[in-house]
Amino acid sequence: MIKELRREILQASFDAGACHIGSALSCLPIMYGLFYEVLKDDVFIFSKASGVATYYAILADKGYFPKDKLAYYLKNYPLASKEVPGVLHSVGSLGHGLPVAVGLAYANPNKRVFVLISDGEVEEGTTYESALFAHQHNLKNLYVYVDNNGIQACGKTNDILNLDLALNFFQKMFPNCYNIHTTKGDGVSFMENTVEWHYKNIDEELLKQALEENGF
Amino acid sequence: MDFRRQFFNQMCELAEKDKDVILLTGDLGYSFCEEYAHKFPKQFINCGCIEQSMVGIAAGMVLGGKKPYVYSGTIFLLMRAYEQVRDDVAYNNLNVKLIGTGASQFLGFTHNLQGNENEQDLLKNLPNIKSFYPQNEEDLRLALLSFGPAFIRI
Numbered sequence: 336m337i338k339e340l341r342r343e344i345l346q347a348s349f350d351a352g353a354c355h356i357g358s359a360l361s362c363l364p365i366m367y368g369l370f371y372e373v374l375k376d377d378v379f380i381f382s383k384a385s386g387v388a389t390y391y392a393i394l395a396d397k398g399y400f401p402k403d404k405l406a407y408y409l410k411n412y413p414l415a416s417k418e419v420p421g422v423l424h425s426v427g428s429l430g431h432g433l434p435v436a437v438g439l440a441y442a443n444p445n446k447r448v449f450v451l452i453s454d455g456e457v458e459e460g461t462t463y464e465s466a467l468f469a470h471q472h473n474l475k476n477l478y479v480y481v482d483n484n485g486i487q488a489c490g491k492t493n494d495i496l497n498l499d500l501a502l503n504f505f506q507k508m509f510p511n512c513y514n515i516h517t518t519k520g521d522g523v524s525f526m527e528n529t530v531e532w533h534y535k536n537i538d539e540e541l542l543k544q545a546l547e548e549n550g551f
Numbered sequence: 552m553d554f555r556r557q558f559f560n561q562m563c564e565l566a567e568k569d570k571d572v573i574l575l576t577g578d579l580g581y582s583f584c585e586e587y588a589h590k591f592p593k594q595f596i597n598c599g600c601i602e603q604s605m606v607g608i609a610a611g612m613v614l615g616g617k618k619p620y621v622y623s624g625t626i627f628l629l630m631r632a633y634e635q636v637r638d639d640v641a642y643n644n645l646n647v648k649l650i651g652t653g654a655s656q657f658l659g660f661t662h663n664l665q666g667n668e669n670e671q672d673l674l675k676n677l678p679n680i681k682s683f684y685p686q687n688e689e690d691l692r693l694a695l696l697s698f699g700p701a702f703i704r705i
Binding site: 378380417423424425426427428430431433434435436437438439440441442443446460461464465467468471472 | 596598599601603604605606607608609610611612613614615616617619634635638639642643
């Protein structure tokens with residue numbers, strides 16, 4: 336099942352000429368766990384805008400729109416947009432989805448609110464601000480997941496800004512905060528743990544290789 | 552009467568009538584907000600000095616069914632939190648009311664002696680969000696009761 340989603344993400348990224356494939360694949364295990372095992376009548380905010388191919392692929396699989404529209408949405412709305420069926424709030428710049436999730440959780444104390452952020456977003460000031468607010472108001476219904484793949488746009492995260500201490504702090508401040516160690520480009524050998532696949536578009540030959548590795 | 556006093560008086564009326572109304576302040580309003588805060592503790596949050604997140608939080612509250620009014624200095628709402636105003640409020644077209652005190656040179660923080668800054672310029676290219684510059688009590692009432700995202704300078 337997760338391999339089938341990976342296939343759809345790779346194929347749609349090729350069809351749409353989309354980048355950020357490594358970011359999309361790193362959050363796939365978290366997104367899979369959330370959407371197929373955890374989320375019920377809950378609210379979800381996808382803050383990690385660059386991994387949007389995974390979010391759209393799962394929304395299509397959940398029936399929000401036909402799978403043959405996946406590449407169309409990815410091409411026309413390359414950051415999570417509420418023009419796409421199933422998306423609650425449009426995001427783009429880093430650090431926007433978390434405060435919105437905080438507001439949702441405050442407004443609906445009886446509803447669980449889940450939010451996925453990237454390790455790059457942990458560097459943004461709004462993460463610190465949101466942590467202060469969530470702690471002060473004890474937002475137990477807020478669930479923050481950090482896709483910690485250790486690589487940001489121009490290099491290894493901990494070489495640019497070491498986040499180990501900050502993540503410990505945020506896990507204490509948010510009532511529920513999960514620092515999930517993931518792999519950039521997860522499931523495709525030549526993409527794994529590389530900076531370049533934050534950006535690169537996949538060509539036909541590499542697509543074939545990536546799909547073969549996954550049994551297609 | 553000081554417009555700030557009128558604002559908090561009118562907010563008392565709104566909060567009384569509609570339990571979804573919620574007032575967020577960025578640690579401003581000393582000597583003006585106390586009556587409201589005392590009467591409607593469940594409809595009041597002093598968010599502290601987290602202006603960027605406060606605007607995002609207000610947008611999330613709209614998605615959660617609330618009617619947030621965000622009170623702060625104009626420079627903090629429109630300059631420090633400009634991207635949140637643009638992305639989370641205007642682009643997402645969410646019914647957040649931003650109430651800014653003073654003009655963009657409030658407190659002299661810009662150190663701009665030329666006096667050529669104007670918050671209307673910051674808002675004119677954004678979609679969905681309306682701007683109000685109320686001149687009297689009735690103007691203010693209409694602005695607060697308008698539908699959709701708005702910036703209201705008092």
